Every structure is written in structure tokens, then in C-alpha cells.
Amino acid sequence: MVPMKSERSQLKRAVRQLRRIRSFYAAATVLWAGSAALTSWQAAGSRQLTVCVALLAVFAALFVMASVALRRLGVTATAGRVQSRATTSTVPNAGGRAAA
Numbered sequence: 001m002v003p004m005k006s007e008r009s010q011l012k013r014a015v016r017q018l019r020r021i022r023s024f025y026a027a028a029t030v031l032w033a034g035s036a037a038l039t040s041w042q043a044a045g046s047r048q049l050t051v052c053v054a055l056l057a058v059f060a061a062l063f064v065m066a067s068v069a070l071r072r073l074g075v076t077a078t079a080g081r082v083q084s085r086a087t088t089s090t091v092p093n094a095g096g097r098a099a100a
Contacts, residue, residue, distance in 0.1 A: 011073070018070050025063035032056035 036052035043049060 015070065015073060018066055018073075022063060022066040022070065025059050025066055028059040029056065029063055032059055 032052055032055045036049065036056050039046065039049045039052050
């Protein structure tokens with residue numbers, strides 16, 4: 001059964017949002033990993049280190065969940081680009097002969 005047009009547009013929107021938020025979660029994971037490394041070097045065992053590690057774990061889990069959701073939707077990284085290029089050209093064969 002083919003999804004209706006509105007369902008396809010909702011799916012595309014959801015995929016765009018998931019990709020956008022996944023990149024945000026990846027950036028936050030990198031930021032908190034760096035912060036945790038710096039804090040552990042300066043003040044090992046402190047409350048600040050505990051907070052940094054907790055936030056690192058939260059953003060890493062959110063990143064993994066967003067990645068799993070995208071994988072369940074069956075979306076590849078180049079699906080949107082390949083589909084837009086797969087359309088046929090509207091330029092007719094100017095020479096009148098078969099294309100080589």
C-alpha cells in the first residue's frame with residue numbers, strides 16, 4: 001500500500017527534523033565530552049565532573065535514539081539527493097538520432 005501524499009510529506013518533514021536534531025545532539029555530545037575531559041584534568045572527582053559526565057550520557061543517549069529512529073524509517077544519507085536526480089531530463093534529443 002502506497003502512502004498518501006500528505007503522509008509522505010509528513011515523513012519527509014520528520015526525517016528532516018530528526019537529521020537536524022541528530023546533528024545538534026552530536027555537537028552537544030562532543031562539547032560535553034571535551035568539557036568532561038577538561039574538568040577531569042582540573043578537578044577530578046568534583047561535582048562539576050559528575051554533571052559533565054551526566055550531561056554527556058544524556059546527549060549521547062539522545063543521539064543514539066535519533067540515529068535508531070532514522071534507521072527504522074529506512075532513510076539513507078543520500079536518499080533525498082538521489083531521488084531528485086533520478087528524474088528524467090525534459091530536453092529532447094536535438095539531433096534526432098538515438099543517444100550513444
